[in-house]
Amino acid sequence: MKELSLNILDVAENSVKAGASLTEIIITEEGNTLTLEIIDDGCGMSEEVVKSVVDPFYTTRTTRKVGLGIPLLKLAAEQTEGSLSIESKTEEISEKDHGTKVKAVFNKNHIDFTPLGDVVSSILTLIQGHPDTDFYFLHKKEDKSAELDTRQLREVLGDTPLNTYEVIKWTEEYLREQYEGFNL
16 A cells, blocks of 8 residues: 555454444654554454464455455565564453454654555544544654544534534544644
8 A cells, every 4th residue: 555544544444344333543653663553342353363364365355355454554564674463352252352453563764664644534534434433543753642532522522423524624624733743
């Protein structure tokens, strides 16, 4: 993928499909390292599936025979001498503490580092497409941060859906305002 924001969108979509009520997207930049974590409370994956999910020819979809999201994220991380790890617990193993954590670490100074891209648009797309799912987003870089928690929006908005035009526009402005001063 041309931008990491598209990987974020793809992996977070997997979380929603896994029945997650909350998906956390955390980007941490420290020095030359960018760490991306996508954590959900979905149904989780067995150890066997976790091992298979990095294979581009493995997918749970019935519409096509390949799944490239995780393999492409793994490739993007490893091309920068980084890494990808996946931890997951199924509902059967842990009824209260189930879900999946995907963690990718990148060397930002490597020539093959994929640009972060338009993360705000990816977050907005997730909210628009899945207004009943909660998302927590945090991007920390040096002394700056951008943060959004849809659970807090719900408290303020009451019954107003998160995917209404006015809410999406406000959310976009709110996030873009937080990104002012970031050197992306």
